[in-house]
Amino acid sequence: MTHITFVFNLMVCGRMNDNLALEELVLHSPAPLDTCVRLSRALTLAALREKERSVDLLAAACYCELMASDLLTLAASAGGHGAGPILTAVDHRGASVLDCLIEGRQKGVVSHPAVQTYLTDVWHGSLQWDSWKILLLFFCLLLFPPLWLALSLPHRHSFNTIPIVKFMSHLVSHVFLLALFILTIVYPPRSPLSEGRLVPGWSECLLLIWLCGMLVSELTFPGERAGLAWIRLLLLGFSAAALLCHLLAVFTQWWLPAHLHCLFARNILLAVAMTLGFIQLLEFLTFHHLFGPWAIIIRDLMKDLCRFAVILMLFHTAFTLSLTALCQPLYPQDWDNSTGNATQVTIPGPLNMSVLLFFALFGLTEPDKIPDMEHSPATTAVLAKMVFGVYLVVTSIVLINLLIAMMSDTYQRIQAQSDTEWKFGRAVLIRDMSRKSGIPSPFNLFTNLFYSITVLCKRAGKICSVECHNVKNEDEDTEGGQIATSMSGGQERVENVVDWSSVVQQFLAQRRQRDRSPPERDE
Template identity: 25%
Template sequence: EEEFLHASEFGDIPGVKRLLLEYPDLNTDCIDALGRTALRLAVKNEHLEVLELLLDRSSQHHIYEAVLQAISAGHVQIAETILKHRRYLDMWRERRKLGDTDGFFKTAVTAESQFSPDITPLILAAQKNQYEIVQLLLLRGETIQKPHRFSCPCQECRNKMKFDQLRLAKYRLNAYRGLASEAYLSLSSKDPILSAFELAQDLRNLANIAKHFKKEYRELAEQLSEYVVKLLDRIRTQEELEMVLNKTGRSTIEKYEKLARFKLALLYHEKGFVSHPSCQQRLVTLWYHGMGKWDRMNWPLRILLAVCLFLLYPFLLLIYLISPSSKFVKILRYPFVKFVGHTVSFFAFLVLIIASAIESSYGVTKTRTLNITYPNEYTKYSELVNETGTPIFGEDFPLRENFPTVTTILMTFWVIGFMFQECSEVFQNGILDYITSYYNIMDFFLISGYTASFTLRVLYYVYLKGISELLFCDFLLSITITDIKYDAINRFYWDPFDPVNLSEGLFAMANILSFARISYLLPSNESLGPLQISLGRMLSDIVKFLTLFSFVMVAFMVGLHNLFWYYIPAQTNFGDVMATFRTVFWSLFGRGEPGAVRLGEYDNHVTEDIGYIIYGAYNAVSVTVLLNMLIAMMTRSFQTIAEDSDAEWKFSRSILYMEYISDSAVLPVPLNIIAAPKEALSALLCSCCNNSDDDHPEKTENNGITTEAVGVGHVYYL
């Protein structure tokens, strides 16, 4: 046997033949000191003729082990010889007949086997990207079965879980490694780009669930993204590029829609595909459609064209309102023109906010006072002050508004326009697509804030109309301060939950969201876009930090409150819960006092010393440790974005551009209110006339995967 193994290892064909003839009962499956059979030695050293002699005399499991070894070592000719041999084909047909497609429940025959029992030649060849072997096995009818979803409750998955949990986890990983290989995707899928998108999305979702192999699944997803980019690199003409970007529907049907595949890439966050130069070239061409060679113009020509557009824009809008199908207003449907119009409209709304702030500061309080508005009643009030010697409400006091200002009315129209815009978006894209966007959520709270604020003001105006200010002024001499519940007196005497107070609070928060909404426009600029993305990532870091900091803060707050609760008269910093919260919170920003734990007249130095220790420990933990950790997290996020800032910015810009390249609203806010009834009626009639086939999203089938081809809608990335 030793001589036989030596001859097989070094390719001594005459020696092998002689030993097989002299010793008919020779055990061809004998192993050496390292557990290697003669067949494995022949495969290792690529002795093809020796291999052909041994295949007829070796056992099936050693043949199977040999073909895996040949594929692993990259010996394509050896692997093809074994795969085409009669003994291997008989074994493969027998396994197919028994229904053993994945080999999960198969046990290793020999302990020396270096391959997992569930590893098939196709999976291993796919992982090694051996195109010849993969094609041979695919033509034979072999496939890689896609694993069931992680939480699948079927009987097969339960049986596999009971059999071996670790093997099930590795079986799923090995199968996905084969499915995600370039060789398998290129040879098995008629639409490899779509298959790569869907498989990468499944892997990212699986990485968030199967934490133990999170790194491996993410690497496979990145591998698929790189594979798609390699396919884009092979595009040579504009016609080929448009076919790739416009492909939609089933892979067997030649159906194309405008940038359908590009929208899908945005939906799946395939940043490499979206930021590819070929895709960006097509996107920019569509963005400046109808604008001539805007991207190639010098700045003087751009400024001249912008001024002309600005002067003609109002007249074009007027013509559009009268005749939307007119050729003269075709320019309004150009993506770049729509973007400029909507941007100018939004900045006009911000100007109204600023004007409202100036108006409330310098207009209302100085022009609407009791003396100016009602001089006769002011005379009575002055007589009362002279008789009592006490100015009950001051020498003079401002009155509430009794009618909304022009600025408020204009802002109301803008808010109604924003509301129609968001409702149209929900109708077109669906509520699920709508709530996945941070900016959509921001818009919802923004509109809700303004709507609630203006509603409270309207309720107040209605109430004030029923109860005249003059009525209060007539009775001012005969009632006391405590009897006045809802009048035109100084805010010092207003109820804390007065509708005007609530309205102004909501209005202030909505103003902040309005200016924060400017960040949506920043990706249009190459310099500001990456900063906006970095800011978004830093906000997520702040949320994570606040989660940890809240536990630390609550722990120290409860401890300090329980230490000083008895000393409320002398201890104002930690005497009650709210005072403790304010002291602990503001000390984070350096506003805490070292003597905050002193007890004043109480001679209890033990409690004070313990308070100094706890309060000092809190400042050390929160300021020295946690704040520096937050700074480190934000720095890491900024560096991550900076390393790939070009791809990140192009992806964010593409989302912004696609919002206007698609069939979005032409009229900016608030002019969209005029066309809203007509659009709502048209949408209702179209939905009633559609047949049942159009009611369901089109499905695509690729590589055993069935998914819905949906649009990107109003997707944002923050």
């Protein structure tokens, strides 16, 4: 599957006989579902390399994905236990089938009703409550922090191992993080920035502890690194830069006002981190069927905006430098055509011209704001206005409408498959929450320290990460912990989880039934 030449030749053979070569390879394998998923992923990756035949490769990948959906339907009904045993079975690498589906980006298979039913059972665990009760529990966690602390710590109850409770605990932790950002830079409770106090206040200390907890969580469980998940790393990066600015202010406090500038830079970096924190709320909203598709649409629209920004930057830079060159004075500075007196000429720089043209995109710049050209020929002002007009035509009419068309196409494309996109994002969220620790930041700092000390005492000073993980499992060995273990891969192999020979026979029978003409089926 990893050899691109084999995958490409398989696609070519499949096009010659109505994808029969793909079917034979899949149906004669020990685990047809696993083979179908891996083959679909291999064809998709080959399409990214072989641009000349990408359409044919993607068509073959879609055919394999449809085969995988049919095989999963038949296998779930043949076993009599639903899709759970199949999704928790492992392949030759030790990865579960659900992990292979997510890794292979098999969105059509993940959105299968049997898969979604299994994920819903995992999401709620033993907490079979109504929606209003779960919402009430979330607000209780938010308004009563002691209750949040009690449900987050690994006591003998099973609440902190249920994925939906884990999700609410991490969401409450994130809301408190945003509140600490606001108290630190928006409404500082201790003193304004102008006083230049370098000793951290209580809000700054709590913010640092919260961020350290987030860093420990990212190091212990990175999670999915796609889409909005990168915002967590950016937030931690800007926060680390803000901490360095605060330390730099401590070392430069004897050179006034250098430390004030460092504190000002720290607040700017924290403001960027706070903005990223608010954007990260979109990641938490992916579980909901109303807001999940919106988060996916916004994510892809931002990709279109980044591609558009590259093209706009090329035109913007070219016209900025052109106008800057036209505005350079031709005659000496002490020359005045009307009076002959010496005058001082203000030469516009590329930065000022760039700002002028940027706001012209939004209609906030008039042609009269172009710098005067008294020390240049009279035709220079006409040329400058012509260049300015061509810039507005190219950017406002051509490029802006191109951006609108790109975003409209992206919106319609995602809206058409919004249900599939949302179900795939929901599966990733449930998978990550099932594996992730239920202890949010900053409590994970203290629990990890406690586990390390426990291992140190048990192993006579020899700390091993695997042993520390085993000690944690001893405290979290409840129903939710078993769910997390099953989703990361059970002990049963996918080849033995179901009688694949009977599943293949049913698949071939269904295909023969579909291939028969309507009059033959009536007979």
